[in-house]
Amino acid sequence: MPELPEVEIVRQSLNKKIKQKKVKKVIIRNRNLRFKIPFNFNSHFQNKRIIKVGRFSKYLIIYLSQGSYCLIHLGMSGTIHIVENKKINKFTNSSFYNSPFLPKKHNHIEIVFDNFKIVYNDPRRFGFFQLIKNNLDLKKRFNHLGPEPFDKNFNLEYVYNYFSKKKKDIKSFLLDQKFISGIGNIYASEILFLSKINPSKKASLLSKNECQKIISNSKKILLKAISKGGSSIRDFKNTLGIKGGFQNEFKVYQQDGKKCKNLGCTDLIKKKIISNRSTFFCDSCQK
Numbered sequence: 001m002p003e004l005p006e007v008e009i010v011r012q013s014l015n016k017k018i019k020q021k022k023v024k025k026v027i028i029r030n031r032n033l034r035f036k037i038p039f040n041f042n043s044h045f046q047n048k049r050i051i052k053v054g055r056f057s058k059y060l061i062i063y064l065s066q067g068s069y070c071l072i073h074l075g076m077s078g079t080i081h082i083v084e085n086k087k088i089n090k091f092t093n094s095s096f097y098n099s100p101f102l103p104k105k106h107n108h109i110e111i112v113f114d115n116f117k118i119v120y121n122d123p124r125r126f127g128f129f130q131l132i133k134n135n136l137d138l139k140k141r142f143n144h145l146g147p148e149p150f151d152k153n154f155n156l157e158y159v160y161n162y163f164s165k166k167k168k169d170i171k172s173f174l175l176d177q178k179f180i181s182g183i184g185n186i187y188a189s190e191i192l193f194l195s196k197i198n199p200s201k202k203a204s205l206l207s208k209n210e211c212q213k214i215i216s217n218s219k220k221i222l223l224k225a226i227s228k229g230g231s232s233i234r235d236f237k238n239t240l241g242i243k244g245g246f247q248n249e250f251k252v253y254q255q256d257g258k259k260c261k262n263l264g265c266t267d268l269i270k271k272k273i274i275s276n277r278s279t280f281f282c283d284s285c286q287k
């Protein structure tokens with residue numbers, strides 16, 4: 001499943017390619033994504049210029065001329081491919097997960113520009129496109145979500161106050177999108193290991209110092225994952241020509257049974273299920 005770093009790589013690839021470009025038309029091959037593609041989809045895009053491609057959490061935001069937007073969520077298996085008209089593309093995928101080449105099936109939406117098109121592929125169809133009329137509606141759309149790890153509102157005051165009197169464990173909070181947006185299961189385990197905090201620890205028992213560690217290490221882990229191109233399972237170059245590779249940097253995620261990577265620790269990494277999700281940690285290093 002694409003996480004924030006993977007979505008950020010898609011954003012960078014797309015932004016580089018379609019910023020300031022004018023949309024010729026859109027082709028809809030299948031309306032039945034997680035939300036049905038509305039009938040005004042074509043008129044929302046046609047002859048409009050793309051101002052830029054932004055992102056909030058795992059949502060891509062296409063900024064269109066005349067002040068409207070289109071959100072794209074990649075769901076479980078969505079990928080966006082950049083296909084040139086004349087060149088034979090070796091790699092079309094704008095990120096590193098799933099197929100590096102345009103698959104033959106499940107190409108649901110095409111946004112066509114002068115010399116190329118972008119193609120939305122999604123075998124499981126949990127992803128969606130959503131048209132947004134104006135800036136106010138865009139803000140409302142994200143009302144139910146907490147700040148991103150990179151947001152200035154994700155600070156000590158916010159985190160420490162949020163945790164007071166809360167009974168849930170810290171691992172569950174890191175996955176709770178109302179508390180913080182965009183941290184997935186892989187990154188939650190890595191952030192807690194780096195912060196030396198046990199994933200089962202009650203959030204209300206965290207000291208200010210521990211909260212601060214969560215804040216800075218969330219940024220650190222995600223920035224590193226973005227710079228490595230995300231945690232792709234496959235090793236291929238995307239359309240920007242960079243290779244994915246954060247999976248080679250995992251300290252605890254899927255490392256159960258292996259020796260802890262902290263210097264001087266002889267313990268093994270353990271796996272346990274917290275809120276239905278696999279959680280990886282070192283009992284000796286994380287208190």
Ligand SMILES: [Zn+2]
Nearest residue numbers: 260265282285
């Ligand atoms: Zn350890």
